[in-house]
Amino acid sequence: MAATLKFAESHEWVQLNNDGTVTVGISEHAQELLGDVVFVELPVVGTEVTVGQEFSLVESVKAASDIYAPVSGEVIAVNESLEDTPETINESTYENGWIAKIRLSDASELDNLMIESDYQASLD
Structure with a gap:
């Protein structure tokens, strides 16, 4: 699965879908x-995000961490099941x-993301 993903330095993953959208989450490492x-603050559907902008928040028993948009575009869907089961x-x-799922406004931004092997190497 992870072989089809690209990663941001800020630990988000991106999967390109067949319809010009991407699915976004946080990496296994993160x-x-x-x-x-224990809690996920989901972005609002319809929100326009730009690369590097805070667009979500994940809280754990240890800390709260901002989640940054790895690409620019419009949030078109959010994983509402995380509201009830954030441990997913x-x-x-x-x-x-x-x-979240984002409709890309500039597909060339995907070129700025790392393939998994480069992301893993950046963690060492």
Whole structure:
């Protein structure tokens, strides 16, 4: 699964969908550092975000962490199930633990993200 993902230095992952949208979540590394996730503040559908802008918040038993938009565009969907079961981020980081879907405003921004091997190397 993670082979099709790209990563931001700020630990978000992006998966390009077939319709010009991307799905966004936080990396396995980020959720491990946070520990047990207890709350997720989801972005508002319809919000325009730009790269690097805070657009979500994940709280764990250890800390609260801002989540930054890895690409620019419009938030078109959010993972509402995280409101009731935020621990899904810990249990299924890359499948069911996604945070939002964004319609890209500039697909070339994907070129600024890292492939998984480069992201893993950046953690060392």
